[in-house]
Amino acid sequence: MADIHQEKNAADLTAKTAEERFGQLPMPSLEFTDEVAKETAHLYERVRHHIPEIEWPVHAPYIFAINRLKKQRNAVILAHNYQTPEIFHCVADISGDSLQLAAEAGMVDEEIIIQCGVHFMAETSKLLNPEKTVLIPDAKAGCSLAESITGEDIRLLREAHPGVPIITYVNTSAEVKAESDICCTSSNAVRVVESMGTDTVFLIPDEYLAQNVAKQTDVKILTWKGHCEVHERFTVEELLAYREADPGLQIIGHPECPPEVVDICDYAGSTSGMIEYARGQKPGARVMLVTECSMAANIEEEVVGVEFIKPCNLCPHMKRITLPKILDSLVYMREEVLVDPILAEKAKRAVERMVNLKSN
Numbered sequence: 109m110a111d112i113h114q115e116k117n118a119a120d121l122t123a124k125t126a127e128e129r130f131g132q133l134p135m136p137s138l139e140f141t142d143e144v145a146k147e148t149a150h151l152y153e154r155v156r157h158h159i160p161e162i163e164w165p166v167h168a169p170y171i172f173a174i175n176r177l178k179k180q181r182n183a184v185i186l187a188h189n190y191q192t193p194e195i196f197h198c199v200a201d202i203s204g205d206s207l208q209l210a211a212e213a214g215m216v217d218e219e220i221i222i223q224c225g226v227h228f229m230a231e232t233s234k235l236l237n238p239e240k241t242v243l244i245p246d247a248k249a250g251c252s253l254a255e256s257i258t259g260e261d262i263r264l265l266r267e268a269h270p271g272v273p274i275i276t277y278v279n280t281s282a283e284v285k286a287e288s289d290i291c292c293t294s295s296n297a298v299r300v301v302e303s304m305g306t307d308t309v310f311l312i313p314d315e316y317l318a319q320n321v322a323k324q325t326d327v328k329i330l331t332w333k334g335h336c337e338v339h340e341r342f343t344v345e346e347l348l349a350y351r352e353a354d355p356g357l358q359i360i361g362h363p364e365c366p367p368e369v370v371d372i373c374d375y376a377g378s379t380s381g382m383i384e385y386a387r388g389q390k391p392g393a394r395v396m397l398v399t400e401c402s403m404a405a406n407i408e409e410e411v412v413g414v415e416f417i418k419p420c421n422l423c424p425h426m427k428r429i430t431l432p433k434i435l436d437s438l439v440y441m442r443e444e445v446l447v448d449p450i451l452a453e454k455a456k457r458a459v460e461r462m463v464n465l466k467s468n
């Protein structure tokens with residue numbers, strides 16, 4: 109596999125690091141003082157169902173320090189819907205699904221972007237903002253889909269199937285995006301497939317997303333054997349057992365789940381699509397989210413009156429991002445995400461083509 113964490117060219121190796129350009133800041137005190145308690149009290153209200161009061165003095169000093177330092181650094185925090193509640197509700201400036209984060213990343217004013225999500229998301233932000241400094245609090249936050257395919261694999265597919273457009277899921281490295289015609293996310297995949305104007309396309313590397321999209325279009329879809337290690341674990345038996353025990357249950361799933369699992373769901377869509385669907389439920393509804401389990405925790409507070417049932421599948425990569433690591437990012441300016449500029453230019457075209465695709 110290509111080392112997606114080290115895509116530096118020769119010029120970058122001689123360039124100054126983010127720490128050298130911006131300098132380190134002193135590590136703030138992490139005491140739970142009266143000031144910290146007062147300034148973070150409104151944030152505790154947003155997470156009180158998930159963080160016991162006795163644990164708040166551990167989190168609050170980090171939250172207080174991060175929110176101060178991000179202003180001082182002129183930094184913005186982008187967080188995916190799978191981040192933990194204390195990140196999602198207490199330090200994120202912008203949150204959303206992969207498409208929303210990519211679109212927002214292209215519009216931020218701040219000089220520094222801290223990406224709370226996985227590495228391909230930080231790379232996407234860097235592609236869209238080559239002049240900005242993009243940091244990820246843990247550079248090892250990868251993704252089983254992104255790791256399932258390389259740029260060389262795409263070149264071989266193109267040779268074997270000349271003329272067939274190659275659509276890659278955003279959950280891929282910049283090297284793979286650079287070899288692709290266009291990107292897609294789970295919220296726009298059908299639209300992207302149909303925008304190509306051909307009777308056959310490649311939609312890679314997520315085999316299940318491709319199979320789920322194939323059910324919604326007449327375009328023939330060729331795919332790859334990549335899977336999301338979180339969503340591939342859901343089974344028909346598990347969902348049917350929940351449904352049998354509670355016939356009124358609304359089951360909503362992510363299209364990275366196997367097609368037979370999606371077939372049982374009342375709705376399937378991107379993480380933000382699932383949130384919208386849950387918002388549309390009547391008070392008293394019971395909704396099972398067939399996805400990463402932080403999602404339910406993040407939306408419970410605002411989707412009032414709906415009871416969420418959460419099968420607890422955690423994404424170990426998303427969970428590498430923590431408050432202490434976000435604080436380290438701001439203090440030490442690490443880990444900087446760099447992409448070879450020639451590769452970046454090509455990859456950016458595939459991402460921008462997707463972001464600029466009109467809704468109709």
Ligand code: 13P
Nearest residue numbers: 205206207293294378379
């Ligand atoms: P979306 O937020 O685009 O639905 O993607 C889900 C996911 O698995 C991201 O890693």
Ligand code: SF4
Nearest residue numbers: 251252336337338423
């Ligand atoms: Fe990758 Fe799945 Fe984790 Fe998303 S949830 S980052 S697709 S492994």
